[in-house]
Amino acid sequence: METIELEYDVVVVGGGTGGPMAAVKAKEKNPKLRVLLLDKANVKRSGAISMGMDGLNNAVIPGHATPEQYTKEITVANDGIVDQKGVYAYASNSFSMIEELDRWGVKFEKDETGDYAVRKVHHLGSYVLPMPEGHHMKRVLYRQLKRARVEITNRVVATRLLTGPSGEIAGVMGFDSRTADFYVIKAKAVVICTGAAGRLGLPASGYLFGTYENPTNCGEGHVMAYHAGAELTNLECFQINPLIKDYNGPACAYVTGPFGGYTSNNQGERFIECDYWSGQMMMEFFNELEGGKGPVFLKLDHLAEETISEIEHILHTNERPSRGRFHEGRGTDYRKSMIEMHISEIGFCSGHSASGIWTNEKGECSIPGLYAAGDCASIPHNYMLGAFVYGKFCGENAADYVAGIEQPRFESDKVQAERERIAAPLSRSEGLTPFQVEYKTRRLVNDYLQPPKVTRKMEIGLKRFDEVREDLASMSASDPHELMRAMEAYTIRDCAELAARASLYRTESRWGLYHLCVDHPEKDDENWFCHTNVSKAQDGRMVFRKREIEPYIVELNAEEKAAYQRLRVAGSKTAVAV
């Protein structure tokens, strides 16, 4: 285990979606900067869009939608708990990003007049732009990285940030998952783009890597930011998604909805008015699933042959192309049968909910020199396009921040402690395997943290996670690859504790199923119309605080505010399970 020391101006951690954009934009802002893009996989095929994306879910395109309208939509879809400035900043830069991606060679669907072919999926406005040829996303990004001369290091797992005398960013540490070499990388600014914490709950299939999210994304960014002293926010707003049962990928109602597909119960009846993923939509989905009218299905079998062929082309060549192979194995043909759906395991992902490393509308975190974009950062419902827009903000603002500042000093004992933590599992020939520790942690997450949330269960979960903390210290790894899984087990355990403590802190129910508390079943706007932030205290404890919601910049009327509370189709009775 060699120690490799490097020095850059800006290090971007994570080369999936927001990361490449941040690195390119930092270089474009100041080509003289030394910019490193670090990835635990390979930038060519890493992250949530490893195989591309089938469409934009939040395109704000003039003539189809306005930034004001989009900001309203996300405000109500997220039960009012939003930094509107952050959402509005995304929305007003959404179109220029689409145009830039278009110039870079990304293919969006256009109509016969050359206008973007926007579809309606959300409850109020139209923001969905299909990308039937969206499988080439990563190649387009890679070309831009090369053009901007961004340096790339693959297969290095970042584990901890380094901070300077005033708590500012001073670098990042990690290790190579093939050689176990220890990396100490000095940097004046770090941009975290590590994606969701997607390996938190255990999928219903029991297959550890059969997660909704790319399982490479296990929450390292969240945990690194937390241990460096940065604030995380709204972690109790879990991500839970409606997916193809067992396959655990999107079904995908956003693609099929505009073609006439819809989510149905076991009688083939529509029960939700709008398939856009929100906590309230998930609540109705869960009620139907558990309430006697389940299973829930995606219904396409009423559509015409040419429509189904088009849907198949999009779904089986993009994002999760092995969907087709899965259906084939089960003998499921969209023409003849409905597709059984289920709810996903829990995770942290702002792409679809609202939790993550707290950032403002510039992508800045709560400690100087730290930036975050994409699924790991806190701007709600941001999806792929939001990761690009905030990647751009982070890259440009980090470039400005590092101009004229010196590389901060940091304490060498912090480096030594991290080196020892990483070296430990490889030095043991006996002990628990990372697989066992990860499996147990994630099984406990399902047992005790999955909504409906129960106070007593959360408390038991926390006790078990304390025990797992001790287990981590006896893990043994036989090679650098297994060492990566061992260090991920640390990350997953920390995320599990954060999820439980955040859930206990907010003593109300909000965001539909995402934070449905059996002991506090009502929404309590008087006490909880606020964000919740967590940070690490001097003594190492997790400390929570309420953070006020800044005054809205786009006002909502009463009818708009209640729009996402009326998702059940009129006349369709709820058989409530809880």
Add this chain to the structure above:
Amino acid sequence: MTIATTRTQAPVVVDQSKCIAEKGCTVCVDVCPLDVLAIDLVSNKAFMKFDECWYCMPCEQDCPTGAVHVNIPYLVR
């Protein structure tokens, strides 16, 4: 010694007659997000070393000779 070996069927299959790893090709190993493929040092062919698959398919898509096939893992299919 208290560590056991548990066997599993790997979802990614490499057709040895088509794989050109012996000529220095490492495309499938390079692109896997989970880093679960490797080159067998004896046969000089790619194989799935760890059963930690997201069935995401870059290995199959990017293989220059069509040697790689991704099956849905047994627990999922």
